[in-house]
Amino acid sequence: xxxxxxxxxxxxxxxxxxxxxxxxxxxxxxxxxxxxxxxxxxxxxxxxxxxxxxxxxxxxxxxxxxxxxxxxxxxxxxxxxxxxxxxxxxxxxxxxxxxxxxxxxxxxxxxxxxxxxxxxxxxxxxxxxxxxxxxxxxxxxxxxxxxxxxxxxxxxxxxxxxxxxxxxxxxxxxx
Amino acid sequence: xxxxxxxxxxxxxxxxxxxxxxxxxxxxxxxxxxxxxxxxxxxxxxxxxxxxxxxxxxxxxxxxxxxxxxxxxxxxxxxxxxxxxxxxxxxxxxxxxxxxxxxxxxxxxxxxxxxxxxxxxxxxxxxxxxxxxxxxxxxxxxxxxxxxxxxxxxxxxxxxxxxxxxxxxxxxxxxxxxxxxxxxxx
Numbered sequence: 001x002x003x004x005x006x007x008x009x010x011x012x013x014x015x016x017x018x019x020x021x022x023x024x025x026x027x028x029x030x031x032x033x034x035x036x037x038x039x040x041x042x043x044x045x046x047x048x049x050x051x052x053x054x055x056x057x058x059x060x061x062x063x064x065x066x067x068x069x070x071x072x073x074x075x076x077x078x079x080x081x082x083x084x085x086x087x088x089x090x091x092x093x094x095x096x097x098x099x100x101x102x103x104x105x106x107x108x109x110x111x112x113x114x115x116x117x118x119x120x121x122x123x124x125x126x127x128x129x130x131x132x133x134x135x136x137x138x139x140x141x142x143x144x145x146x147x148x149x150x151x152x153x154x155x156x157x158x159x160x161x162x163x164x165x166x167x168x169x170x171x172x173x174x175x
Numbered sequence: 176x177x178x179x180x181x182x183x184x185x186x187x188x189x190x191x192x193x194x195x196x197x198x199x200x201x202x203x204x205x206x207x208x209x210x211x212x213x214x215x216x217x218x219x220x221x222x223x224x225x226x227x228x229x230x231x232x233x234x235x236x237x238x239x240x241x242x243x244x245x246x247x248x249x250x251x252x253x254x255x256x257x258x259x260x261x262x263x264x265x266x267x268x269x270x271x272x273x274x275x276x277x278x279x280x281x282x283x284x285x286x287x288x289x290x291x292x293x294x295x296x297x298x299x300x301x302x303x304x305x306x307x308x309x310x311x312x313x314x315x316x317x318x319x320x321x322x323x324x325x326x327x328x329x330x331x332x333x334x335x336x337x338x339x340x341x342x343x344x345x346x347x348x349x350x351x352x353x354x355x356x357x358x359x360x361x
Contacts, residue, residue: 016350023213027210027321046233
């Protein structure tokens with residue numbers, strides 16, 4: 001007994017063969033009779049425009065027969081060349097007339113003493129030093145000015161004593 | 176007139192080119208028709224495509240001498256024409272394919288029922304082919320033409336021969352999966 005996977009593989013193989021045979025059958029279908037004749041007739045019947053790869057067919061295509069000889073004559077070609085030359089020359093002359101001439105360069109007197117730094121001051125970049133977490137106190141100076149707070153006196157009792165001493169010493173002088 | 180000899184010469188060249196195109200029609204019209212029919216699956220559309228192919232050849236008749244392999248060149252032209260037409264046209268229902276195949280496919284010794292069943296089977300296979308990705312489908316359809324080698328298929332599609340082989344391998348695997356899936360649904 002064959003395993004199931006083998007059966008499946010055989011089944012897909014046979015279905016694939018059937019598919020390929022279908023494609024081959026369609027690819028091998030004979031062409032209808034008289035195809036070549038019909039194609040040749042169609043080629044003969046095709047208008048001249050369809051046979052020739054031409055660009056810008058319109059509007060000359062409609063009057064092809066009338067214009068064909070005219071366009072091939074020499075004087076028409078010369079006239080066309082002359083017209084092109086006239087258009088190009090006229091255009092360039094117009095451009096030349098409308099274009100402004102460049103202003104003449106003018107020399108300006110140089111004011112100043114030549115080289116100057118334009119009052120620029122060089123500030124050297126200093127290194128970043130250590131920063132203090134708390135601002136440094138100047139107890140003596142602040143106490144003399146009478147600017148010490150009560151909270152500060154509480155925290156620093158020695159300052160309080162010194163301030164009191166100064167006041168005592170100063171009293172008789174005031175008297 | 177000074178332009179008369181050049182006109183005569185160009186007419187003579189045109190005549191020669193038209194004769195050369197007629198020779199190509201005799202040689203390759205049936206091959207081109209089969210290629211076109213395998214894509215459009217409609218006899219009149221396929222014939223139109225063949226005619227348009229030769230009209231294009233006639234338009235570029237001055238390049239005929241530069242072509243190395245006329246057969247591959249013509250197949251490439253008709254291939255592009257039918258693909259372009261198919262892209263433009265709306266998708267046809269599968270019933271159209273069945274009717275056309277029943278009319279066209281050989282039916283020696285088959286009853287009407289058998290013929291209808293065969294046409295339905297072929298239409299189902301072709302519907303599965305249509306489900307394949309474009310690249311794989313194109314290679315698979317061209318590989319059905321026994322007269323085309325893998326090198327020629329590569330030339331028609333403008334790819335390398337190794338790409339043809341790998342695409343064909345993928346197409347076969349996908350096709351087997353699609354057919355098995357369809358069979359399991361039945």
